Amino acid sequence: MVAHLITLKVVLLRNGLRRSVGQLVGLIIGALYGLGVLALAISGLIALRLADADLARTILVVAGSALVAGWALAPIVVSGVDLTLDPARFALFPIPLPKLLLGQAAAGLIGIPGACTALALAATTVTWARGPAPFAAAALSAVVALALCVVISRLVASAATELATSRRFREASRLILMVPLMLLGPIIAFAARGIETYVTVFKAVAGVLGWTPLGAAFAAPASFAAGDAPEGFAQLAVAAASLALSAWVWSRALARALVTPASRASSKSLPAARRGLGAFGWMPQTPAGAIAARSLTYWIRDPRYGAALILVPLIPVLLFFSSVQRHNSEVFLLSGPIAAFLLAWSLSTDVSYDSTAFSLHLVAGVRGREDRWGRALALMTFALPAALVITLVPFIVTGRWDLLPGYLGLALGVLLSGAGLASTVSARFTVAVPLPGESPFKRSPGNRMQTLLVQLGGMIGLGILVVPEIVLVVLSAVTGAAGFGWAALGVGLGLGGALFVGGILLGGAWLERRGPEVYASLVRAG
């Protein structure tokens, strides 16, 4: 069974590569990056063999804890949840749970992160090749740590998926889950600054981490090397117990997933009656108005849209931390433009989120520009007030009102130009997104290379489009002349407005001409 699951994962990987050159390129880039990091890590670990045991301990415990934490957070933060081996898919096969568990864990190691982690952990035995006891402890710890990485990652993945697919808890739980994650960056940055300055703090942190599930496996060989066998055994016990506990919790989650196939069942839980026509009742009674009403309804009801926006209200908080740290409030003032970018760019996935439901627009003979207007209008109903409020927040806090017109112009310019650009880009390129009804965290298969290029190209393109506003804001900040700020506001509204309309018209013309081809790429995505 274990072998079967590993084979399945390898075959899926290979077939994915066979299907698209983009994925192959992605894997190669990932492999090169991984190899680079791995080479650094291994040479570092070998070099540490020569270092003082105390230093080696501190570095290994902190780095190792970060590694385990990284595995735990990766499913949510970096890549979405990899559901290639979604337990629900095995629900119909008569597979005993322990075998499925082992197989899933082993399959979790297939891939670049798994291979690199395994090799790096193997290299820790070199660091502790300071006698039989430390070496044996290091070998044992490496195995435990590797297992812990995989199991914790699967555990978090299944927990996140479960939270995200149960309709009732979806909104609230995701917010609760995501907010601390978003704030983790600044907290770690604060901590890191402390560590830079105070080696003793660094050591103390390592000392504490060495007794937690995160770092115990890395502290144990150090204790043996220091000749403190009882402490070493205790730390090994902590590591093993953490592994056993996470494996047990994960097996509970897996067992539950096998008997309650997620997505469909849970979404049926609340067939709540809706009140009337909603936005369809008050939007203009034109095709564009109808599309705006539909989009607005989806922004509210479809968690995939919400997931894209969850970061927006947190931006001022994140940038506040960042600016306090650098004693530089300019960063904080950028909250509005950055929020405006996220809001505007969320429009670029709109058609992809429709999936094949887009066929309704096609068979109804909707004009391309009506489609574009409708979607942009829906976005603007909430994005415009949100961008204005978020732009104001840092000025209220810092009181630097003299710079407000410039930043307001930049935010408006980014919002309008970005919405125009997104309207054009999404008429031409579809991107890989979770399908309707799927978890917003689910990593979607499909054209990831194009998705990446579209996102990257969009950011660069938008950067070029708002150069005038950026220049004027910089001038107003440097010279302190109010005129530049007001000019930025004027340019943001004027140029941004023109790009907004232009983007919609161009995107509309493209969509009308290439509607069937856009639809075909949506069909391919599923």
Next chain:
Amino acid sequence: MTVPSYAAPNHGNGESALSLRGLVKSFGGKPAVEGISLEVPAGSFYGLVGPNGAGKTTTLSMATGLLRPDAGTAVILGIDVWREPIAAKRLMGVLPDGVRLFDRLSGEQLITYAGLLHGLDRATVAQRTAELLGAFDLTADARTLVVDYSAGMTKKIALAASLVHAPRLLVLDEPFESVDPVSAANIRSILTDYVRSGGTVIVSSHVMDLVQRMCDHVAVVAKGRILAAGTVDDVRAGSTLEDRFVELVGGHGPTEGLSWLHT
């Protein structure tokens, strides 16, 4: 390019509601439709039957403007679908198979949406929506989200949405799939009334019995070509449509093997 495998006879009585000429489509070098020509007379109830993978959905997608043909034309009531898509689409109601709906709208909102997309005003849409929901027996679930509908209800709401702009031609891909017998009877009577009042319907299906009872014309498609087309009575030539279909398509004989399954 392949020549049309079958020259469709013109059925005489004036213009065709749907006229397909030499449609060809291949996907990645694999031909899906190899020259399909078909005349659907105005006022007919036309069945398109064929085994899975015969090219029914591909053909209907090319006829409705969803899929660009490699070659050939599709003309609806004298308007070329691929030259004047917007004018042609105004005349037809389409129920594609296997596509998602905007299922986070309520049933009522979905029909309203379809109506407004076709450029109807809100008052007309509201009136037609109420009548359609009544006709399809969905009034009680009008405000439930479509995502919470059963498969049969989903088919019905999609069909209702395709009717809201009073099309003259209905193109329905597998309208009876996963629909319970009561709902199927409901759908059938609505379609029959529609044809009686002068509309034209083309449905694809692989339920031969249903097509034989419901349609007046039928075309048999297999491997991207039309094997036979005409009135149901002509095509079945005295036998049942199902037997004639199996004969035309050349299916398997009695199943051999699988003896281990005979418990």
